[in-house]
Amino acid sequence: MEKRSFDTLIIGAGGGGLRAALQLAQAEARVAVVSKVFPTRSHTVAAQGGVNAALANVLPDNWHWHMFDTVKGSDYLGDQDAIEYMCRAAPRAVYELEHFGVPFSRLDTGKIYQRAFGGQSRDFGGDQAVRTCAAADRTGHAILHSLYQQNIRARTHFFDEYFAIELLQNQAGYFLGAVAMNIASGEPLLIEAKTTILATGGVGQLFRTNTNALVNTGDGMAMALRAGIPLQDMEFFQFHPTGVAGKGMLITEGARGEGGYLLNGDGERFMERYAPNAKDLASRDVVSRAIATEVREGRGVGANRDHVLLKLDHLGADIVSKRLPGIRDMVRTFLHIDPADTPIPVYPTAHYTMGGIPTDRHGQVVVPVQQGAEEPVPGLYAVGECACVSVHGANRLGGNSLLDILVFGRAAANHVIEHLKQQRYHQPIPADALEPALQRLARWNRQGKGESIAGLRAQLTKTMEDHCGVFRNEEVLQEGQNAVLALRERLREATIDDHSQVFNTARIEAMELENLMDVALATVSSALARRESRGAHSRIDYPERDDQQWLRHSLFNLDPMKMDYKPVRMQPLTVDSFPPKKRTY
Amino acid sequence: MNELARVRWKCRRGMLELDLLLGQFVGHGYHQLDPAQRAEFDRLLDYPDTVLLEWLLGRIRPTEREIVRLVDKIRAAAAP
Ligand SMILES: Cc1cc2nc3c(=O)[nH]c(=O)nc-3n(C[C@H](O)[C@H](O)[C@H](O)COP(=O)(O)OP(=O)(O)OC[C@H]3O[C@@H](n4cnc5c(N)ncnc54)[C@H](O)[C@@H]3O)c2cc1C
Numbered sequence: 188m189e190k191r192s193f194d195t196l197i198i199g200a201g202g203g204g205l206r207a208a209l210q211l212a213q214a215e216a217r218v219a220v221v222s223k224v225f226p227t228r229s230h231t232v233a234a235q236g237g238v239n240a241a242l243a244n245v246l247p248d249n250w251h252w253h254m255f256d257t258v259k260g261s262d263y264l265g266d267q268d269a270i271e272y273m274c275r276a277a278p279r280a281v282y283e284l285e286h287f288g289v290p291f292s293r294l295d296t297g298k299i300y301q302r303a304f305g306g307q308s309r310d311f312g313g314d315q316a317v318r319t320c321a322a323a324d325r326t327g328h329a330i331l332h333s334l335y336q337q338n339i340r341a342r343t344h345f346f347d348e349y350f351a352i353e354l355l356q357n358q359a360g361y362f363l364g365a366v367a368m369n370i371a372s373g374e375p376l377l378i379e380a381k382t383t384i385l386a387t388g389g390v391g392q393l394f395r396t397n398t399n400a401l402v403n404t405g406d407g408m409a410m411a412l413r414a415g416i417p418l419q420d421m422e423f424f425q426f427h428p429t430g431v432a433g434k435g436m437l438i439t440e441g442a443r444g445e446g447g448y449l450l451n452g453d454g455e456r457f458m459e460r461y462a463p464n465a466k467d468l469a470s471r472d473v474v475s476r477a478i479a480t481e482v483r484e485g486r487g488v489g490a491n492r493d494h495v496l497l498k499l500d501h502l503g504a505d506i507v508s509k510r511l512p513g514i515r516d517m518v519r520t521f522l523h524i525d526p527a528d529t530p531i532p533v534y535p536t537a538h539y540t541m542g543g544i545p546t547d548r549h550g551q552v553v554v555p556v557q558q559g560a561e562e563p564v565p566g567l568y569a570v571g572e573c574a575c576v577s578v579h580g581a582n583r584l585g586g587n588s589l590l591d592i593l594v595f596g597r598a599a600a601n602h603v604i605e606h607l608k609q610q611r612y613h614q615p616i617p618a619d620a621l622e623p624a625l626q627r628l629a630r631w632n633r634q635g636k637g638e639s640i641a642g643l644r645a646q647l648t649k650t651m652e653d654h655c656g657v658f659r660n661e662e663v664l665q666e667g668q669n670a671v672l673a674l675r676e677r678l679r680e681a682t683i684d685d686h687s688q689v690f691n692t693a694r695i696e697a698m699e700l701e702n703l704m705d706v707a708l709a710t711v712s713s714a715l716a717r718r719e720s721r722g723a724h725s726r727i728d729y730p731e732r733d734d735q736q737w738l739r740h741s742l743f744n745l746d747p748m749k750m751d752y753k754p755v756r757m758q759p760l761t762v763d764s765f766p767p768k769k770r771t772y
Numbered sequence: 773m774n775e776l777a778r779v780r781w782k783c784r785r786g787m788l789e790l791d792l793l794l795g796q797f798v799g800h801g802y803h804q805l806d807p808a809q810r811a812e813f814d815r816l817l818d819y820p821d822t823v824l825l826e827w828l829l830g831r832i833r834p835t836e837r838e839i840v841r842l843v844d845k846i847r848a849a850a851a852p
Contacts, residue, residue, distance in 0.1 A: 224784050232786035232821045328822045331786075348781065370781060401791045402784055436789055516829040517789065523852045690777035 203571025206596030234327025261580025373688030430536020550599025581722020
């Protein structure tokens with residue numbers, strides 16, 4: 188097998204991976220970035236809203252208020268040291284972007300434009316703050332392109348369209364790089380590295396209806412799991428109530444803000460039953476659960492009664508095209524209907540993965556050791572949506588994830604730079620370290636008839652939607668876990684027809700499904716175990732938050748399959764802790 | 773076959789909207805294109821996601837005639 192050596196291997200070329208790569212390349216480290224799609228097609232490109240930083244360009248603001256909002260938003264499950272670190276680092280992260288060439292929108296004063304987002308307050312829960320910095324409606328695109336250009340200039344080495352298969356590890360548990368496959372040629376490549384950073388993004392593709400790009404299959408999370416690293420807080424998945432049914436694209440709250448409302452199969456405005464006051468503008472989780480309940484109880488719309496309707500036509504064509512032009516274009520393109528005349532079929536859509544690979548605030552992957560404190564895993568880091576630092580806890584605030592990837596991408600790189608000073612040489616790679624990767628590749632060369640990958644993937648995402656979506660209770664989750672275990676077994680017997688080498692995307696899709704299966708098991712198992720409702724995880728059978736028993740992080744281990752827990756880090760770095768309070772807005 | 777697979781992978785984008793529109797087109801309309809049009813489609817895929825999104829959702833009309841024609845085909849292939 189061909190081998191290449193670097194100081195640092197970064198798997199993933201989204202904002203998190205590229206921010207880390209730039210820091211390393213500028214420090215003269217030899218850094219390689221592997222990405223299964225061309226870097227600027229990473230999912231970060233989809234972020235439109237913006238990135239949070241208390242710049243106080245519009246209204247008074249400071250990092251401590253931002254910190255409060257983030258802790259409260261996390262439903263007190265976020266680690267307060269990491270949150271303090273992130274909120275303090277936010278202004279610098281934004282000014283650095285400006286320096287890298289991100290064309291932020293401007294206020295009349297010439298300062299960076301900021302907009303208001305949900306969950307932002309002044310003075311620890313007071314009036315609305317204005318904290319989200321934006322480059323028009325393409326902030327993610329601007330960040331990704333600027334970072335990519337800067338990396339090219341700094342001579343970061345890119346392996347474009349390479350699929351990372353498995354991490355490499357020696358007996359002592361030291362991580363040594365990864366095996367990747369050149370998608371164009373089908374050839375495996377051993378990438379040896381003194382440190383490896385996972386930056387593979389989220390896993391929205393777990394659910395049938397989601398807002399994520401198809402590439403978001405949780406590959407890094409699954410590789411970590413199989414390498415013996417637990418996944419943290421996987422039960423916390425953010426859903427948005429109004430996605431286009433069966434397709435997933437997000438329809439902003441703005442549509443209901445303008446006077447749109449939801450209807451079930453009987454033509455009933457059902458939100459009046461669930462939230463007599465706020466009705467259709469009740470909080471995201473309440474509306475999502477109401478929709479799921481209507482469908483479960485047979486009051487859905489359509490041939491399969493599997494969605495509800497979002498009605499806008501009563502607003503008139505004028506309002507719809509003036510205030511909601513993006514939605515009108517999108518719905519016309521995909522559904523061939525005009526929302527100004529016809530209601531839109533909608534269903535809750537999976538949006539953001541709060542959980543992931545456990546790390547400390549330096550991006551080092553950490554695992555519990557015996558009963559004692561957790562310890563860093565030598566040579567392995569994780570940043571971005573695939574990681575769980577944990578700054579989002581049980582619920583992420585809009586505009587905080589772009590901030591997360593930038594701040595911790597940089598922090599991880601700085602830690603790696605220090606580490607590289609001590610780690611001058613590569614450690615030898617034992618021959619058996621390659622075995623798991625080689626077995627995975629060989630496995631998909633098996634001939635014969637088996638179930639199709641596409642069919643199994645559809646069943647998995649439907650199972651996750653029905654059994655681990657917004658409607659959760661013991662029975663539904665237990666059925667879900669059984670179903671995922673059964674599907675995972677069936678995948679072992681599946682085969683693909685195409686055994687060619689060049690651009691064999693069938694093989695990539697098969698390996699992506701293996702990754703989805705492992706992460707699905709982590710998600711449904713963690714949700715089954717957590718008997719309380721907190722943030723995005725709401726259990727019909729345990730509707731209250733239970734700080735006594737559950738103010739702690741979940742850890743899911745794959746082999747042997749078991750749950751473990753660790754305390755939330757309630758102590759910030761320099762300020763007083765924010766103790767848990769009831770979360771009301 | 774390999775050429776189709778390469779193009780299919782190039783249709784994997786950073787946004788769900790593009791994944792769906794381009795994926796549907798490659799599954800259906802693409803095989804009806806002649807070699808010149810296929811080369812044109814390949815070139816279309818070199819544009820950044822944000823540009824493709826505005827064209828394919830019909831917000832902005834591209835200026836090149838060949839691109840306009842392709843964009844119309846892709847939009848027409850978007851099955852409800
Ligand atoms: C529609 C939408 C809008 C959003 N808007 C906002 C917003 O306004 N503000 C905000 O803060 N957040 C927003 N978010 C969330 C935010 O965009 C993401 O959390 C963030 O961009 C994730 O960045 P990342 O670097 O972790 O991963 P990604 O950008 O997802 O990058 C992952 C990288 O990993 C690579 N990769 C994955 N697996 C492999 C493998 N096996 N081998 C090789 N490479 C691999 C991919 O090719 C890619 O380069 C939004 C999300 C969505 C879905």
